[in-house]
Amino acid sequence: MLENLQQMVILATVSHEQNFTRAAERLGISKSQVSKQIRFLEERLGCQLVQRSTRTVALTDIGLQYAEFGQQLLDTVKEAEAMVAGYRNEIKGVLRIGVAQSFGNTNITPAMVAFQRAHPELELEISLFDHRPNLLEEGFDCWLAIHEHPPEGMVAKKLVDCEFIVVASPDYIATHGAPKTPADLRKHNCITYESRERKYVQWDFSKDGVKESVRVTGSYRINNAPAVLEATKAGAGIAYLATYLIHDELDNQQLTHVLADWR
Incomplete structure (x- = not known):
């Protein structure tokens, strides 16, 4: 499946560049690799996708239609990367926090109100417990509590000393x-x-x-x-x-x- 997707992207790039050499440069692979992957794609689909000549490269009607799907794939990847970049630059989404009951009542809840005001795109789900929940099974992103040692397999970060x-x-x-x-x-x-x-x-x-x-x-x-x-x-x-x-x-x-x- 991965090879099929790669071949779709190569065909879409050839369609955009109208040239094997420029398509290869854009993709960061050799011209011969572009030609070979297009040939493999045509053999797998059982139809001609590209009309070749010594000077030009043109796609057949079915080749153009197939290349559109490859372009949609590229556009989806770009959109996904832009979405991730937006998350890096701005905190948004849902953050599920488990908190020890006494600690949450007196310290964490007021701090979380200020934190959410600073990041209005963020939604907070705060659950207070008198015991430690199973973070993975219950879907928590983090757990705030007083402990000398973190649960096995978890990464802990010290926030404050507790006397x-x-x-x-x-x-x-x-x-x-x-x-x-x-x-x-x-x-x-x-x-x-x-x-x-x-x-x-x-x-x-x-x-x-x-x-x-x-x-x-x-x-x-x-x-x-x-x-x-x-x-x-x-x-x-x-x-x-x-x-x-x-x-x-x-x-x-x-x-x-x-x-x-x-x-």
Whole structure:
């Protein structure tokens, strides 16, 4: 099939140039190759397409009609290339984005509004999840989430650093006190975030080059980070939350950063 298409293009070029030599130059092949491919085409179709003389090249009636299809093919290729060039110069089409729910609510959705305004030809489909979807099976172009390692076979690009800190409400601290060391967390009611892929029951810390991990327990296990935040604000316990999620609560003192000298 590919050879047939190439022969159609060669015939269309000969029809346009009315000369084997010029057609060969335009196509970037030899004159003998042009002549040979036309001959192969005539043999395959079983009819004469080109009338040859020592000075001129003219197409038969059926040759002209067949060459029109070759020209349509060339025009389609040019149109397709122009379309691709337009996409390179201007962002357009549909972009399907999967976003971790807590990250999307607080950060990504506002940013996407500004992004779409800058590229009005772009349509955004944003889906928020509390788990990682199968990107290929569900047709997503990208997935924005907090992860240390990308899914196998996927290309990842770091956008920002994400810091987690330990927080509690002033009421909780007034009633139960604040932990002084990571080990003290074992004495407290810790609110843990648990997704389909992972249970965040081990909290990692470092201080002056010393690393310490603590396995925490508590009466609340929640699969939604904003819900963890609300439970913490209500004084239910101590939580380990991303700073992007709690800027306002820290500023207005609804939450207190505990173990602040540990990272």
